[in-house]
Amino acid sequence: xxxxxxxxxxxxxxxxxxxxxxxxxxxxxxxxxxxxxxxxxxxxxxxxxxxxxxxxxxxxxxxxxxxxxxxxxxxxxxxxxxxxx
Numbered sequence: 001x002x003x004x005x006x007x008x009x010x011x012x013x014x015x016x017x018x019x020x021x022x023x024x025x026x027x028x029x030x031x032x033x034x035x036x037x038x039x040x041x042x043x044x045x046x047x048x049x050x051x052x053x054x055x056x057x058x059x060x061x062x063x064x065x066x067x068x069x070x071x072x073x074x075x076x077x078x079x080x081x082x083x084x085x
Contacts, residue, residue: 010070018063022056029055 033051041047 007070011067014063014066014070018059018066021062022059025055025059026052027055029053029058 029051030048031051033048036051037044037047
């Protein structure tokens with residue numbers, strides 16, 4: 001039989017995933033920005049900053065979807081329990 005998973009534990013795991021995803025996407029954006037800066041933009045700084053910004057934006061969007069699905073999913077569960085009881 002599966003053990004109960006508390007909402008707090010699930011949110012904690014999702015926050016951990018969001019933080020690591022943010023670091024990875026930020027780093028990937030910086031690397032891609034550096035490559036584009038070296039190859040195409042005569043070693044300007046703005047492609048690096050822009051790549052990091054895109055990475056943070058993508059990570060924020062993913063985290064928002066994950067956390068909202070967890071929070072909204074719990075509200076639906078409590079409503080169903082009240083209706084069936």
